[in-house]
Amino acid sequence: MGVGEALAAAREASGQTIDDVSRATRIRGELLRSIERDDFSGCGGNVYARGHIRAIAAHLGMDPVAMVAEFDRTHGAPTGPAARDIFEHEVVAMPERTGPNWTAAMAVMAGVLLLVALVSLFNSDPTPSGVEARPVTTTSPTPTAAPSPSSAPTPGPLAGRVPGDGVLMRVSIVNTKSWVTVKADGKTVFQGLMSMGDRKDFTAKRLINVVLGNAGAVRLVVNGRDLGTPGGPGDVVRLDFTPGDPATAG
DSSP: OOHHHHHHHHHHHTTOOHHHHHHHHTOOHHHHHHHHTTOOGGGTSHHHHHHHHHHHHHHTTSOHHHHHHHHHHHHOOOOOOOHHHHHGGGOOOOOOOOSOOHHHHHHHHHHHHHHHHHHHHHHSOOSOTTOOOOOOOOOOOOOOOOOOGGGSOOOOTTSSOOOSSSEEEEEEEOSSEEEEEEEETTEEEEEEEEETTOEEEEEESSOEEEEESSGGGEEEEETTEEEEOOSOTTOOEEEEEOTTOSOOOO
16 A cells, blocks of 8 residues: 555545645645645655655654655655755855955944943942932732632533533543544534543533544543443444433433
């Protein structure tokens, strides 16, 4: 499988479209389609192709280093121009000096005058004659009372409570990574890659739709019920939940 085919397979497994990847990576959709066909002619050279591959792979949860290495193996590592070719046009012969450098002499003189002025300023007495200097008293700010325990934030809506109305869902990543898309009442409220240890809570009045690109890495809690992992590693799973889901027992 070529680099482009591998990127296309990973995108389809995550449930994303070309437009989804284009918005996330800022790479044009036409160029993404060409890359997925292993056609890198539109990238403008191997250096740019490697940058596009790295951005797409990272977004899809793949190993960018491994994908770039595979590209280099099949297309050759990029080579840059020699430093002499880059800077050769900037080498300019300096004209030979034929007389005293009056500009430098004037700059030295101006520096000396500035130094004298600064010394005079700092050595002068800032207190006017006949005026007694008095110390300035300051008062310490009154410390504010620490917030009482009652002002601490309360736990979220999914802290072991079953809602009386609406839908509450918690998404936790228990291993590796997974692409997650969540809609609440028909509006997309989250779309992105979540890594192990990440956790997000979602609420809706009538319906929550969720798409998981790697169901084996995800643990779901819906309306206070722990549903565990809804699929195996690499499984793309789509689920819908309403206020009555899942059915509660006893």
